Amino acid sequence: MGMVHDIDRVDRIAEKLAEAEQIKGRSPWQDAMTRFFHNKASVGSLIVLGLILLFTIVGPYFAVWSNEEIDWDRMGDIAELGRPSIENGHYFGLDDLGRDLYARTIQATRTSLMVGVIGSLVAVVIGTLYGAVAGFAGGWVDGLMMRIVDILIAIPYMFVIILLLVIFERSLFMLFVGIGVLSWLDMSRIVRGQTLSLKNREFVEAARAAGVGWFTTVRRHIVPNLLGIVVVYATLLVPGMIMTESFISFLGLGVQEPNTSLGALINEGAGTILRGTLWQLFVPLFFFLTIIISLFFIGDGLRDALDPKDR
Amino acid sequence: MTKMPRILFAGLLASSMLVTPTLAANVPDGTKLADDQTFTYRLLDEFTSVDPQVVEDVSGSDIVRDLFEGLFNQDADGNLVPGVALEYTTNDTKDVYTFKLRPEARWSNGDPVVAGDFVYAWQRLVDPELGSPYSWFGELMSIENAAAIIAGDKPKEELGVKAIDDHTLEVRLTNSLPYFPLMTTHSSTFPVHKPTVEKFGTDWTKPGNIVSNGAYVLTEHVPSERSVRERNPMYWNNDETVIEKVVALVINDDNVALTRYFAGELDRTDIPSGQYPKLKAEYPEEAISAPRLCSYYYIINLGENGPEYLKDVRVREALSLAVDRDVIVDKILQGGQFPAYTFTPAATAGFQVPDVPAASMTQAERDAKAKELLADAGMGDGMDVKLIYNTSEGHKKIAVAIAQMWKTKLGANVELANQEWKTFLETRGNGDYEIARAGWCGDYNEASTFLDLMNSQSGYNDSKYNNPKVDELLAAAKTADDPQPLYTEIEQIIAQDVPIIPIYHYAINMMLKPTLKGWPIQNVEQNWYSRDFYKVAE
């Protein structure tokens, strides 16, 4: 899927952070924060995302129906009786089977956000560890590990997704792992590259020359500098993960009923356009687009904040 | 393997020597035909093959019936009508059949269709080297030595089929089979053109290579996109064929197919589940619903791996009673399906749906009884039930609704698991489930095609139901003059033992352009031939 991995720029962020540390001698993070909060689009998106998050927490208290209850009286004629309505408690209308779309949307939003965040975490953790180990070890270990990455990159992701979801019993956990496992490869390359270059940086060498221990050097100078890329890359990954999940739902390999995800709801809604039940598409699509676009703005804002050159 | 009952087609024997009018487009006088006689329809998936001996899916068989012609065909009501064979004779014991072939039958390259072509095709069907997934059909037809050839114990030349001369085909059977001619409408018995098959190997079915003897020849095939078959001028009844060209478009998505039907790109498409009433209201002449020979049901695992709680018949019955079939049929499917309390569909020829207690109760009574039974069985609230179904929008809706019924009425915690098709089959086949979705369409139009599944020895009996009484009755039905009382008894035993939860009997739901005439709506097996159709001017 069209995930943007603007690796080039992400790549440079670590350098920027490292340079900043050398030159200014004060935390580059504070600068970045200040810059980030001056970016209107990012702050706006952060607020929107916060509101959606709040909605998924507070929303259920206003729900009249649960996400799996079927409204037996209305299920036969959704187009007429299933419209969004305040009176009967179906604020967002009914889905095709007569279930409350309000409750389902809340549950779907939670799933999608969780897939995005946990999937990214899996990718980031594996990618960072793998890349860092390869970078530190160097030599033939590095070469071998990177050849493995080359091979894995050549395996089509569709093959992996389908196999994972077919071989193992389908569950939320498998979905997180499956999506995460697909995306750590780029991360590992970036981290490895950064680790390699940081290892030979003057300030690292200086620290070592001054007798600072190996472990302390890593902890004080390398890890914080990697953190920048990791954060930015992770923010860019989250929307990609949510989109990948929607694609998996399209293939029919998504989460199990009665649970659902935004991708699954959108897919169902797209199938009922002809029946005059447009809310089934537009409600989940609205949440989906809002979340993704907000995340894009936040990701861009973070990247710009950490890489101030083009401001 | 399923065996057809003796009684089946008894009527056929009496009339076997009569030649019914040949089948063709039956255009009433004074009909104004459309200028463009192209029939375009939608396929859900790419067909597996158009090789008569290899094809195994329904959409492939539909095409094969247009491209090739066997000994006999079916008419619009499913009755037998002559194809390449004009007539047949049989001996007293009904184990030797002699078919007289029509001399004017031609292959699309002009060669005459001879008895040897059938011999070649039938030997090919059972040849282990071809590895046909339908080779068992040769065994089902009881042709002499078929089983031994499939097992590799005899050469295929020893199959009990012989060309007496170019237009006389003799078949020897291992046992008496009065309904044998009816089996020759099956696509795996259609002839193939030996020189073509031998020249091109597996490529012989490609457009340009293929030589066929049906009303049409395959002229274009873009896999997963379209296939086109055009009138075969060499076909013996070509003069009566009206449709010039048949186009099959592969459209995976039901709704896209419907949109394209509205846009005028298709003459026939399937109606997505739940859309029938709306379409019927808007397009009363186009939306069609007709019974089909299929049953939709849930199977309960009674085998070794099956859970303990389902071994209690009261629990099984409670689960079955709590399923509100009317809601499923009237509110979810909404396409003229029939609520089912017994297994065999009412549409089955010569079958009378037996009375079972559940069928005559109201849903409130059923629910009350279900609760009672569950209490008797000592299952309080919070019974855990796991239901598996294969990935599909339609199966999902039904599973979710039934899960809700069990939850609200019986207080069960239902875990739903949708599995991708092959995984599902594997899980179900291995007995690693509690309750699973199932569907069955009749191989032929007689109740035993359904009830044989309840035989403890049946390879299709995935619930591992084992009741010696049922096996006994099934065996008796094979030779009974009137099997109906036996079938009634079997259905009643099944209703008591509840190895399955019947849910509904299928209806075919389709949109058909009113200008297209001749669709065999009455044929519950839905075997259609494009040469029977014609398009009228609007």
Add this chain to the structure above:
Amino acid sequence: MLNFIIRRLLVAIPTLLILIVISFFLMQLAPGGPFTSERPLPPQVLANIQAKYGLDKPLLHQLWVYMKGILLHFDFGPSYQYKDRSVNDIIAQGFPITLKYGSISFVVAVAIGVSLGVIAAIRHNTRLDYAATGTTFFAQSLPNFVMAPILIIVFTWQLGWLPGGGWNGGQWQYLVMPVIALSTSYFASIARITRSSMLEVLNSNFIRTARAKGLPERVIIWRHAMKPTMMPVVSYLGPAFVGMITGSVVIDRYFNTGGIGASYVNSALNRDYSVMLGITILYGGLTILFNLVTDVLYAWLDPKIRY
């Protein structure tokens, strides 16, 4: 440079071989097999079919036969699902279709994406920039399985302008909707990358110098800024191109183009091992090839990089 290409190609061969082996074994882990069906086949019939395809032999032997077929005859075996066709047939039929609409989508995506990105960067922080950014974010987020049915409803049913699907030898009417649906999210990504890259270049010292020299803006943009701007874009284009010609299952399903994306997913669902493996090899080979192409282009754009 030539050395570099040769070396990379040499590395590609073992990579591809390992890919085949891994995929071959992974594939077998999926439950069920090509001949698992609703109506289980009688054991003898199943045995005959498996013997025909050599599936009764040990896996290692199967792999050996498979590899021999590829290396000696470039034969990827028969399809188990579509018994009239071989894997070579399926790829030869489906891949050109995918390649055609994929390439056109690629060109369209690059053309629109780069122009939109450049315009947004030149008019930085103007309404035009915001509009362009908004459009690209929206375009990138909209799933194409939502866009495809809407396109068909609008253009085929309501307006009656375009056929609702099919291929028909790739006439332009049949290409319009697949290309729109496929290129949208990609042009959006390209526009985003182009914009940020262009912004950075425009702020760099050598552009400032050029401006100071009084060169016209048009010359600055096209003659000086364009090439460095394209660097990150190019690194995205390699994977994007492969993504476009491989990730097209949505397009194939909705527009029944007959492309190879749907064949791939179907082969996995049908356990049509040989087809699945054949297309995996094709995709893997393409990925490797286009990574190489990207690197070469990169070197051409940035003379500092030496191999």
